[in-house]
Amino acid sequence: MNKSLLGASLAVLALAAPFAHAHEAGDIILRAGAITVNPKADSSSVKVDQGPLAGADLGGKATMSSDTQLGLNFAYMITNNxxxxxxxxxxxxxxxxxxGTALSAANGKLGTLKHLPPTLxxxxxxxxxxxxxxxxxxxxxxxxxIYDEHVGSEASAAGFSNFNAKNSWGMAWQxxxxxxxxxxxxxxxQVRYIDIDTRATVENDAVAPGTRARVNVDVDPFVYMVGLGYKF
Incomplete structure (x- = not known):
């Protein structure tokens, strides 16, 4: 009889106890992990837009490498959902x-750039x-x-300088x-797709004084992140 009462009491307590919620309104969630940006980098052809060769289409395409860094998410739950x-x-x-450009000296690594991608x-x-x-x-x-753009050593030896890329606003889905x-x-x-468009320019006085080329790049990366989170 005592065992039956104990079992019944435990069952009542279990039913009366509040259910644990994964996420609730008012929760603050911090996530951290490895995040990789993998650019699609679909670009226009390279065109000369300044200097005596302005208007020339050099053809070719621009590409960007992937990179992995420390990713951070800060979330606030407005409601339970x-x-x-x-x-x-x-x-x-x-x-x-x-x-693939008509200017053989331009083919290969042009340089490097850094970027930060805050997304709300x-x-x-x-x-x-x-x-x-x-x-x-x-x-x-x-x-x-986008910041800290640098022409690579080989491109610099070929006369390239003043590498610049514009910042970007765009939509993001995840x-x-x-x-x-x-x-x-x-x-x-998590996986994200981010709409990032930029216009990159670079100068080359070795080709002709005042020569500048530009290329429009749809970076449009997929962004992958895995990690741990903590709920406050």
Whole structure:
């Protein structure tokens, strides 16, 4: 009889205890992990836009390398299912190459650039907040700050200088998921597609004084991140 009463009491307590929520309104979530930017880099042909050769189309394309850095997410849950999220990271560095241009000296590695991609998004978690598995989708706005552009040593020897790329505003979309390991700690994985467009220019007085070439690049990277999160 005592065992039956004990079992019944435990069952009542279990039913009366509040359910653990994966994410609730008011939660602050910090995620950190490895983040990779993989540019698609679909570009226009390279054109001369200043100097005595202005208007010449050199053809070719520009490409950009991938890079992996430390990624950070800061999220705030407005409701149990909707949050706002800021993506940040340590600076990415990419090699910029030209290929297939009519100017053979331009083909190969042009130089490097760095960028920071802060992205502010609204995210939606469709599942019941009690679920340990929390997939989500999101959309937002990205600002890509490009800086520290450098011409490579070989390009510099060929007369190239003053490499510059413009900053970019664009939309960003994402899918991701959290899996709660404890009430506070979670595994996270996410994929983003970010609309990044830039115009890069470079000068070459060795070809002709005042010569400048430009190329428009749709960087449009896929961004992958895996890591851990903590809920405050």
């Amino acid at each position: 909707i949050g706002i999220e800021l993506l940040a990271a340590t600076p990415f560095e990419h090699d910029v190459k030209l290929k 998004s609204v995210v939606y978690y469709p599942l019941d907040p009690k679920s340990d598995f929390q997939p989500y989708v999101g959309a937002g706005i990205n600002y890509t700050w 899918v991701g998921a959290d899996y709660m390991l404890t009430d506070k700690v979670m595994l996270n994985a």
